[in-house]
Amino acid sequence: MQALGPLILSWRSVLAPGIVALTAVVTMLVGSGLSEDESESVGWIALTGLVAAAIASLAASGDHIVTFGGSLIIDDYTAFFYLLIPVCSAVVVLFSFDYVAALGLPATEYYALLLFATTGMMLMAGAGDLIVMFLGLETMSISAYVMAAMAQRDPKSSEAGLKYFLLGAFSTGFLLYGIALLYGATGSIKLEAVAQMVRKHSIALSPFVLLGLGLILVGFGFKVAAAPFHVWTPDAYEGAPTSVTALMAVGIKLGAFAGFIRVLLIYLAPLHAQWSGVLWALAALSMTVGNLAALAQENIKRMLAYSAIAHAGYILVGMTAGRSEVGPALLYYLLGYAFANLGAFAVLVAVEQAQQSGTKLDDLSGLARNHPMLAAAMALFMLSLMGMPPLAGFVGKFYIFSVALESRYVWLVIIATLNSVVSAYYYARVIVAMYMREGAERQAQTRQPTLLFALAVAALATVIIGLLPHPYISASSAAYASAEQVLRPATAALQTK
Amino acid sequence: MLIDLIISAIKAIFVVLLVLNLSAVLLWFERKGSALIQDRIGANRAGLFGIGRRLGLPNLGIINTFIADPLKIFTKEDFVPDRADKFLYTLAPFLALFPVLISFAPIPFGDRLIVGSHQIELVVCPLTAGILYILAALGLGVYGAALGGWASNNRWALLGSVRASAQLISYELTMGLSIIAVVMVYGTLDLQEICRAQSGTWFGWLPKWGIVYQPLGFLLLLVAGIAESRRIPFDLPEGESELVAGYFTEYSGGKQAAFMLADFAEIVLVSALISTLFFGGWQVPYLQSDGFHLPGGTWLPLSNPVVALLGFVAFGIKVVFFCWLQILIRWTLPRFRYDQLMTLGWKGLLPLGLVNLMVTAVAIVAVGGSV
Amino acid sequence: MTTWFPVALMTAFAALVVGLMVTINAIVGPRSRDPVKGEAFECGNPPSGSAWRRFSVHFYLTAILFLVFDVEVVFLYPWAVTIRQLGATGLVEAGIFIVLMLAGLIYALRRGMLDWS
Numbered sequence: 001m002q003a004l005g006p007l008i009l010s011w012r013s014v015l016a017p018g019i020v021a022l023t024a025v026v027t028m029l030v031g032s033g034l035s036e037d038e039s040e041s042v043g044w045i046a047l048t049g050l051v052a053a054a055i056a057s058l059a060a061s062g063d064h065i066v067t068f069g070g071s072l073i074i075d076d077y078t079a080f081f082y083l084l085i086p087v088c089s090a091v092v093v094l095f096s097f098d099y100v101a102a103l104g105l106p107a108t109e110y111y112a113l114l115l116f117a118t119t120g121m122m123l124m125a126g127a128g129d130l131i132v133m134f135l136g137l138e139t140m141s142i143s144a145y146v147m148a149a150m151a152q153r154d155p156k157s158s159e160a161g162l163k164y165f166l167l168g169a170f171s172t173g174f175l176l177y178g179i180a181l182l183y184g185a186t187g188s189i190k191l192e193a194v195a196q197m198v199r200k201h202s203i204a205l206s207p208f209v210l211l212g213l214g215l216i217l218v219g220f221g222f223k224v225a226a227a228p229f230h231v232w233t234p235d236a237y238e239g240a241p242t243s244v245t246a247l248m249a250v251g252i253k254l255g256a257f258a259g260f261i262r263v264l265l266i267y268l269a270p271l272h273a274q275w276s277g278v279l280w281a282l283a284a285l286s287m288t289v290g291n292l293a294a295l296a297q298e299n300i301k302r303m304l305a306y307s308a309i310a311h312a313g314y315i316l317v318g319m320t321a322g323r324s325e326v327g328p329a330l331l332y333y334l335l336g337y338a339f340a341n342l343g344a345f346a347v348l349v350a351v352e353q354a355q356q357s358g359t360k361l362d363d364l365s366g367l368a369r370n371h372p373m374l375a376a377a378m379a380l381f382m383l384s385l386m387g388m389p390p391l392a393g394f395v396g397k398f399y400i401f402s403v404a405l406e407s408r409y410v411w412l413v414i415i416a417t418l419n420s421v422v423s424a425y426y427y428a429r430v431i432v433a434m435y436m437r438e439g440a441e442r443q444a445q446t447r448q449p450t451l452l453f454a455l456a457v458a459a460l461a462t463v464i465i466g467l468l469p470h471p472y473i474s475a476s477s478a479a480y481a482s483a484e485q486v487l488r489p490a491t492a493a494l495q496t497k
Numbered sequence: 498m499l500i501d502l503i504i505s506a507i508k509a510i511f512v513v514l515l516v517l518n519l520s521a522v523l524l525w526f527e528r529k530g531s532a533l534i535q536d537r538i539g540a541n542r543a544g545l546f547g548i549g550r551r552l553g554l555p556n557l558g559i560i561n562t563f564i565a566d567p568l569k570i571f572t573k574e575d576f577v578p579d580r581a582d583k584f585l586y587t588l589a590p591f592l593a594l595f596p597v598l599i600s601f602a603p604i605p606f607g608d609r610l611i612v613g614s615h616q617i618e619l620v621v622c623p624l625t626a627g628i629l630y631i632l633a634a635l636g637l638g639v640y641g642a643a644l645g646g647w648a649s650n651n652r653w654a655l656l657g658s659v660r661a662s663a664q665l666i667s668y669e670l671t672m673g674l675s676i677i678a679v680v681m682v683y684g685t686l687d688l689q690e691i692c693r694a695q696s697g698t699w700f701g702w703l704p705k706w707g708i709v710y711q712p713l714g715f716l717l718l719l720v721a722g723i724a725e726s727r728r729i730p731f732d733l734p735e736g737e738s739e740l741v742a743g744y745f746t747e748y749s750g751g752k753q754a755a756f757m758l759a760d761f762a763e764i765v766l767v768s769a770l771i772s773t774l775f776f777g778g779w780q781v782p783y784l785q786s787d788g789f790h791l792p793g794g795t796w797l798p799l800s801n802p803v804v805a806l807l808g809f810v811a812f813g814i815k816v817v818f819f820c821w822l823q824i825l826i827r828w829t830l831p832r833f834r835y836d837q838l839m840t841l842g843w844k845g846l847l848p849l850g851l852v853n854l855m856v857t858a859v860a861i862v863a864v865g866g867s868v
Numbered sequence: 869m870t871t872w873f874p875v876a877l878m879t880a881f882a883a884l885v886v887g888l889m890v891t892i893n894a895i896v897g898p899r900s901r902d903p904v905k906g907e908a909f910e911c912g913n914p915p916s917g918s919a920w921r922r923f924s925v926h927f928y929l930t931a932i933l934f935l936v937f938d939v940e941v942v943f944l945y946p947w948a949v950t951i952r953q954l955g956a957t958g959l960v961e962a963g964i965f966i967v968l969m970l971a972g973l974i975y976a977l978r979r980g981m982l983d984w985s
Binding site: 025028029032033 | 968971974975978979
């Protein structure tokens with residue numbers, strides 16, 4: 001048994017993703033043995049697994065361990081995402097129950113893929129080398145491609161799946177080439193070794209490193225839907241079933257940013273001078289394109305897609321600053337963004353279900369009269385995404401912009417602020433439609449306890465995280481600090497130079 | 498240096514010719530063997546200027562198989578159907594036979610032969626990843642069948658070729674799995690080393706052959722191997738009563754001969770693999786490099802060339818035996834139905850192969866190394 | 869380099885022999901063409917159109933599954949060679965891998981991969 005010692009130690013570190021993956025396999029096997037109607041109940045298995053994983057994630061916190069030969073890093077940063085990602089997926093599961101049945105999606109595959117995607121996101125957050133990062137990204141993306149195309153009766157869903165798949169596969173190729181070039185230049189795929197090599201000036205500025213860096217930026221840019229790599233986003237978000245869109249807008253962003261932030265801000269920090277210019281442009285473009293295009297959208301899912309692009313831009317503003325003060329701000333922002341978006345999509349799912357309607361802006365007209373609670377919740381989420389105090393969105397934005405300002409990215413902050421003003425228009429349009437326009441009298445029906453619970457979770461989180469930001473900011477700081485501690489002396493030395 | 502190159506050239510050419518000739522011998526085996534089994538006479542017409550008859554020898558169809566048929570085949574018209582894809586149509590038989598021939602490279606046909614100061618390993622090329630090389634080359638074989646049927650632009654042929662592709666890839670998995678278990682036992686992918694590891698005896702009399710470790714693996718490889726060579730009971734791709742001749746319906750002449758020889762060469766390859774992995778390859782029971790060590794304790798000294806020759810002959814006998822076994826199976830069993838074939842592959846052999854693998858692995862780890 | 873020389877030689881020789889075999893008819897064979905002879909053989913009936921059309925998607929599924937499982941089998945080879953060095957740790961990890969593979973197989977079977985009706 002002595003031989004198994006190291007194995008047991010490292011297994012503690014993959015406990016949370018392991019639970020999710022295992023649940024996925026169980027879901028797949030149990031569900032495929034049941035009839036179509038019965039199989040909808042496998043959602044409860046998925047939910048149990050996600051909750052268990054969220055609890056298990058606490059086992060990863062408070063430590064800094066590098067396991068599996070450097071492939072996985074266990075620290076507070078990992079634990080932060082190990083907790084956040086399953087919770088988000090669990091919320092998605094909660095509002096999927098009746099939706100899956102109503103759309104006639106294959107329930108077994110839906111939940112199994114959702115869990116596999118969650119596993120991938122978590123692996124991205126914990127990855128200590130580029131190959132595991134890539135593996136997580138692929139696990140997450142491929143599951144999402146299939147899920148986007150899952151509503152077989154709807155041609156738009158197939159279109160969404162195909163577009164997402166083709167462009168996603170393309171971008172994955174970029175990322176892989178980037179990884180290959182970095183590996184070629186530094187001789188390692190381990191992030192820590194790459195970082196050490198990159199700190200040597202001669203290697204840092206070799207064309208391979210720079211090209212590799214560029215390709216990695218492109219690859220991640222696709223995944224986080226930053227302009228100009230955003231073209232797949234509106235169609236994919238609009239066509240996919242709404243609950244899947246929620247997963248794409250929240251889970252995939254979380255996973256991709258978790259990896260992106262760790263790779264760029266922590267391990268490739270010595271190259272800040274090289275990548276900050278590119279990120280500056282990406283951020284400015286994403287915000288502008290996202291917000292301007294969102295103005296013209298009549299479909300709320302499409303509008304939220306452009307809004308997601310814009311929010312990726314705000315996060316990139318923070319990343320451009322590249323200082324270690326910005327890390328906690330980014331994590332906090334992601335927290336607020338995740339719950340506001342989850343809530344918004346949950347409302348859309350509820351509206352689609354209750355009214356048997358689509359997700360056009362008109363479909364929300366008069367929602368305040370028919371479903372006052374839904375309308376109130378939607379207004380709350382829109383205000384948070386807009387950045388209204390005292391909600392989570394405001395605190396996050398304020399935090400990021402102030403750090404960027406301290407780092408003297410004045411113009412970028414000006415662009416960001418202007419964009420925030422523009423965005424107020426289209427978020428407000430939703431509220432106007434719900435409260436000030438007359439909609440067709442519609443029968444209020446279907447009370448779904450799970451969906452309401454999901455909505456309540458999202459709404460409470462959005463309010464509490466905004467009103468009482470302190471514990472969340474300190475959690476974010478602790479998480480980021482523990483991820484950063486690997487390289488602190490070296491990074492500090494470089495910054496003073 | 499030069500002499501080494503010449504020696505390896507001789508070995509390479511020798512093996513290719515050996516396989517091709519053995520395939521032709523098998524063809525004769527099959528014709529006369531099937532006649533024997535079905536109580537017919539079989540090929541007995543062609544003769545050379547009546548010499549055999551005048552000398553009173555029985556006509557065994559040898560002239561038919563080795564002289565008359567090849568002559569006829571290779572002087573036929575080069576026929577290509579009008580609507581076929583001309584290039585792929587010619588490429589397909591090439592891709593069927595060629596990979597099988599080159600996959601013999603790492604299979605040892607004897608122990609070390611010492612000539613003067615030269616130590617000659619009796620293997621074309623002692624590759625350290627020999628098994629992977631064979632699996633890779635064998636995997637190419639599916640292109641021949643798939644392209645042949647497709648390029649012919651004939652419905653029977655296409656159906657035969659998709660059947661062939663599905664069958665070949667399904668049974669390749671089992672093949673790979675059963676070989677993995679053997680690799681575990683010997684801890685190497687080098688076939689010459691695997692052969693060497695099978696020398697000696699247990700209890701002074703039982704040869705240390707692989708089959709003792711891996712009886713189930715042997716059966717799996719045998720079944721999968723027969724399926725890979727598309728023989729009855731796995732001959733659905735070319736089932737005469739259903740698909741005319743399957744993927745080579747439109748072929749004639751040398752191209753058809755290439756497809757046919759590919760089938761026989763695969764039989765030889767499977768037999769050689771089985772002999773090497775499970776029956777000691779060129780090992781002769783009780784024979785060691787300095788002569789026979791019989792169970793009673795008697796020692797019969799022999800010189801190196803004799804030992805090498807005995808090894809070569811032993812390997813040959815084993816290979817021919819398994820070839821014969823496969824031909825015997827062909828003329829004994831009826832054909833599977835297609836769904837039965839797939840069910841056997843995926844529900845029967847594949848899980849069985851995994852179980853065999855796990856049991857072997859657990860046993861090896863539990864014993865803790867030394868076999 | 870010298871290790872692979874015999875393989876290269878064997879490849880060349882085999883290619884020569886097989887290449888000759890598939891082309892010799894074009895050189896020595898007679899030639900006579902007519903349209904009926906060039907038709908696809910369908911047991912004497914006039915051919916019913918091109919064979920290059922759709923066929924059962926099941927073959928495609930089989931190919932996809934093969935890809936999945938074959939890659940997994942190939943992954944087991946490195947473990948098989950080093951099984952003694954990896955010991956119990958390797959066994960547990962490979963065991964998990966194999967169990968996952970079996971789960972995939974069971975799923976595929978339950979989803980009707982072998983339903984040829």
